[in-house]
Amino acid sequence: MKKIETKPLSEVKDGALFLVDLETVPYHMRNDYYKRNLVVESGKPLCDFCDGTGNEFYSMYRKCPVCGGDGIKREIEKVADEQNK
Numbered sequence: 563m564k565k566i567e568t569k570p571l572s573e574v575k576d577g578a579l580f581l582v583d584l585e586t587v588p589y590h591m592r593n594d595y596y597k598r599n600l601v602v603e604s605g606k607p608l609c610d611f612c613d614g615t616g617n618e619f620y621s622m623y624r625k626c627p628v629c630g631g632d633g634i635k636r637e638i639e640k641v642a643d644e645q646n647k
Contacts, residue, residue: 566602571595576613597633607635 566579570586579602582595594615600612608614612626614633625631 576612584607590646601633604634609633614628
């Protein structure tokens, strides 16, 4: 299995497939980025809306309305488009 690079939060861009060094994340946001790291490690695509954290506003403790809080990109739109053909 390929090792995934770990970077400080300040160097991670939305959608980048790197692990976030949790020591560089503000304490109140660590659970969000812990969840993001789990999604990256699983190899599943990050939700475009919450960047894999599962929270709508990062640290505001509201579930992301797009992924339902799991941080994984949904393929619902793609499936719905295929069914309409």
